[in-house]
Amino acid sequence: MSKPYMGKILMVDLSDQTMTPEAIPDRVYEEYLSGMGLGAYILFNRVPAGADPLGPANILGFCSGFLTGTGSLFSGRWTLVGKSPLTGCWGDANCGGTFSPAIKHSGYDAIFFKGISPHPVYLYIKNGKATLKDAAELWGCDAIETEGLLKQQYGPKAAVAVIGPSGEKLSLISGVCSDRGRIAARSGLGAVMGAKKLKAVVLEGVHRIGASDPAAMKRLSRQCLKWVNFPLPLPGGMMANVGTLLRVSPLVFPQDGLLYTSILRKWGTGGMNQTSIEWGDAPLKNWDGSNCDFPTKKSRTLNPDLIKKTEIVKYHCYSCPLGCGGICTSKGKQAHAHKPEYESILALSGLCMNGDLDSVYYLNDLLNRAGMDTISAGATAAFAIECYEKGILTREDTGGLELTWGNTEAVVALIRKMIKREGIGDLLADGTKAAAKKIGKGSIEFAIQAGGQEPAMHDGRNDPGFNVHYCLEPTPGRHTLGAHLYYEMFQLWKRVKGLPKPSPLYTKGSKYKVNREKAQAAAACSKFMSLANGAGMCMFGLFIGAKRIPTFDWLNAASGWTLTPEEYMTIGERIQTLKQAFNIKHGIEPKDNFISARALGKPPQKEGANKGRFVDIEKLAPDYWDQFGWDKATGKPEEETLRRLNII
Amino acid sequence: MPHTITETCNGCGACARVCPASAITGEKKKLHFIDADLCIDCGACGKTCPQSAVLDAGDASCTMIKRSEWPKPEIIIESCIACGICIDACPVGCLVLSERPRKKGVDAFSYLKNPKTCIGCGFCSRECPVDCIMMRKPEKVVAHEA
Incomplete structure (x- = not known):
């Protein structure tokens, strides 16, 4: 076998x-x-x-x-x-x-x-x-x-x-x-x-990779393909309107991931550019702005249809039938470069108020070549701009760069300096928290980070689930382990016993209420994604829904085990707990990793999609930690938990 | 069970040259040996050996086939989902994902880029999740005059 x-x-x-x-x-x-x-x-x-x-x-x-x-x-x-x-x-x-x-x-x-x-x-x-x-x-x-x-x-x-x-x-x-x-x-x-x-x-190498039951693996893959190829009609040019609709609607319903996979199939992650800005998911102007600062008139340069036009052919990662990536060409600047992802686009455009798509293509390629994280690079540039606008950084500090909101040339020049570690770039090349420490003068307030890492382009004031994971994950600032939206799309309650099912229609305000169900959902996301990262699974595939993508069945057919979904979730829980235990071993206080106050809605925004929203992470944290058997006050895994999970 | 070499081996070294896993060793004109840990059962050695000295995974003796007659993958492009599993399964890297879309639109597909390096192992066909790869003996191509 x-x-x-x-x-x-x-x-x-x-x-x-x-x-x-x-x-x-x-x-x-x-x-x-x-x-x-x-x-x-x-x-x-x-x-x-x-x-x-x-x-x-x-x-x-x-x-x-x-x-x-x-x-x-x-x-x-x-x-x-x-x-x-x-x-x-x-x-x-x-x-x-x-x-x-x-x-x-x-x-x-x-x-x-x-x-x-x-x-x-x-x-x-x-x-x-x-x-x-x-x-x-x-x-x-x-x-x-x-x-x-x-x-x-x-x-x-x-x-x-x-x-x-x-x-x-x-x-x-x-x-x-x-x-x-x-x-x-x-x-x-x-x-x-x-x-x-x-x-x-x-x-x-050519070492062969086996599976306990290859025929079952193939059968399961085919069943899943039916859903990947599920045709949802998505007319072009309407994605901004979807975002506006989501913003103005007071009631929402649990979202089906099939819609997202269809968007990914058609446009890639960039398909959500304008939707996210309109809906309040994308942070703007270093997390201080809102969709009012970056209206559709301005964001239309980021229209996914424009990006699609530059795509020559789709790019598929290994074993992916979806192909959200693409190989693009952009106005003679680069032939054949990877299509910029949503995170890169928003970090380099909306977050710095830069509406120039060509510069995003250019910076995306530049950062990929340099091997620098586009999310953190964009966030650090936005931080520098805010410091400059507030007078904390001067023209002398920036080496003559006019770091104002929306100044495309300055953003490009700044990121080039960061890559080369030249002048101000040297200061900024280690991210916002390290830069703020060196700059001082209260600049830490504008360094939006969790535990030192810049969060991704998903606003936790719009989806409080993101804030839970930014703050409470053993990898602070991480957006790929869970969110309120992810929980709805994973549809884990259909396979795993005892998980709460979202109500078919609910008010937006109810997302912010602290209750046990929220903690259960967030913990389930963390466990499931930790399991998925152990399995090497892609989150975008998992969006199709737990009943349609046979993660647990694949694991059984590949290994020859006969574990239940609940037992697999325990494996995820064990991985998550071990990561937390790693942090504790290295002297980390989980509470120190909470995200900057601005991103929690303190003070709340005065206009836009996330007006008045505040996420009370202090109240959410104990319930989340409790779900894993970690100390409610400190987030440290209890000895009993470590024993139960066979870690010690 | 890996492939093995019997005493009839004359040490010509043809199998070692074709083996994509570098699993075959041996001195010239002496009995060659297949490292069981490295052998991937692609069968290339068996198809190459002029002495029929190679036994396959089921201990059956392999017969030599002219390289031009080794089966090659034929991909039904319309059914291909571009997952790249065949490309990864290929031990000699003769399949690649297209740099161009298949027709209108931007959908990619995998194709046989280097037919000459193909060893006809059929791993691509076996692993394709949608079974859109057929292993076929190439039809005789009439050579064009120079």
């Missing part, structure tokens, strides 16, 4: 350049799957308390998903794990493309790096044989250039993950790139790779 996992990892010690394959017992996969779960298991046990994230003791791991390569769909995501230098907490970043199956094809479930190399190196694995090679010639090259050079040498089938100049320069908002511009961007793990002097990981 074939197993979906390889049963071993590769531990590379860069300090003494040794490579040790290690067998991982089946028990670990049964309790944590692989992906983020295996990463958390290794890091929790092996990173010493208080380790410097940029020091030799930190471990950086490239983990493939448990379901990757088993014949399941939407399961091609890999997770980069490490202690985050940006937040000091547990750090992970997630990326699609083709790197996840390549890890398994190389014969390992995950590759971990510890120590610091005395000179720049890259790891090359061919059919299980690993070697560290000199990267002196690659050091300094941008991410796409480096990938090109390595593929020239090893052939187009080689899978490559690299850091760009941002990671080399230890920018705390840098990530790791693969597939010519896909990026595991969050948590600043590119800086960890840069600190280790590891330029790239190159994988070539």
Whole structure:
């Protein structure tokens, strides 16, 4: 019977350049799957308390998903794990493309790096044989250039993950790139790779990935395809109106994810650009503005139909039938670059009040090449603009840049400086919190971050669920683990017993009420997404709904286990608790990770979609923590919980 | 069960050259050996061996087939969902996702870019979730005059 996992990892010690394959017992996969779960298991046990994230003791791991390569769909995501230098907490970043199956094809479930190399190196694995090679010639090259050079040498089938100049320069908002511009961007793990002097990981291998019951895997995939291809008519040019309708309607109904997958299929994540601005989901003007500041007249340059026009062909990550990505060309500036994602577009446009789409394309490519997180880069630029507008930063500080709202040229120049760490760029290249600490003068008020990480372009004042996860996740500022909206779309109550079903029609105001059901829903999202990250699943696929996308059944058919959805949720709970325990071990106080007051609605906005909204996170937190068996007052996992989950 | 090499091997090394997993080792003119941990059962060695010295996963003896007659994948583009599972399954990287859309619109599809490197293993066809890949012996192409 074939197993979906390889049963071993590769531990590379860069300090003494040794490579040790290690067998991982089946028990670990049964309790944590692989992906983020295996990463958390290794890091929790092996990173010493208080380790410097940029020091030799930190471990950086490239983990493939448990379901990757088993014949399941939407399961091609890999997770980069490490202690985050940006937040000091547990750090992970997630990326699609083709790197996840390549890890398994190389014969390992995950590759971990510890120590610091005395000179720049890259790891090359061919059919299980690993070697560290000199990267002196690659050091300094941008991410796409480096990938090109390595593929020239090893052939187009080689899978490559690299850091760009941002990671080399230890920018705390840098990530790791693969597939010519896909990026595991969050948590600043590119800086960890840069600190280790590891330029790239190159994988070539043909190791076969098995599944316990391949026929069942195929059958389940086909059942799921029926829903992926479900045709919902979506006329172009109406997305802004959908947002306006959502804003003015006092009553809402639980949203079906099929609508979202149809939007993703047609436009990609950028399909929600104008809808989000109108509806109040997208933060504007460094979280101080509203849809009134960026009306449809202004946002029409971000119309998804315009973006679609630049798309040459769709881009699919491995095992994805949806294809939300795209390869674009933009007015002769770049031939063939990845289509900018919603997060990148909004962070570089609305958040800085920049209405110029061409500049977004340009910056998106520039940041992908540099290996810098577009969300954090955009948010830091917006922070700098607000500081300049408020007189905290002067023209002298900015090196002559006129950092005013909507000044496209200044934003472009500023981000170029951040990438090069020149002048003011050096100050800003480590994100808003670090910059505010250095600037002082009360600028911390304008640094919108949770635990040091800039939240994504989803306003928690519009969907309080986002604020819950920004504040309470072991990876603060994370938008991909849960939200009120995600809970509705995951439709977990249809598969998992005991979860609350949203009422068919409710008032918007009821979303802000603190009650047990909210905590249950938020905890279920965290557990489910932790499980999904262990499995290597894509959140966009999961939006189709738990009854339509057979996550639990795929897991059983791939592994040969016969676990119930509830038992799988316990695996998610275990991964989530282990991440929290990692933070506690490293001296993190969960309460310190709460998001900046402005993003909670303190003071409340005076106009726009989120007028008067306030999210009482102090009241929400105890209930959420209680759902996991963590201390209600401090968020620390109780000893009894750790025992129940077999962590200690 | 991996492929194995029997005593009839004359050590010509053809199998080692075609093996995509670098699983076959051996000195020239001496008995070659397949590393069971590396073998992926693609069957390329069996189709190459002039001595019929390779036993397949079921211990049956393989017969040599002329490379031009090895089966190749034929993809029904209309049914392809562009999931890329076949591209990843291919041990020699001869399939790729199209750089152009299939017709109107922007939908991608996978296609056989390098037919010459294809080893006819059929992994693409076996793993395709929508079964839109057929392994077929190529029809004889009349060579054009130079």
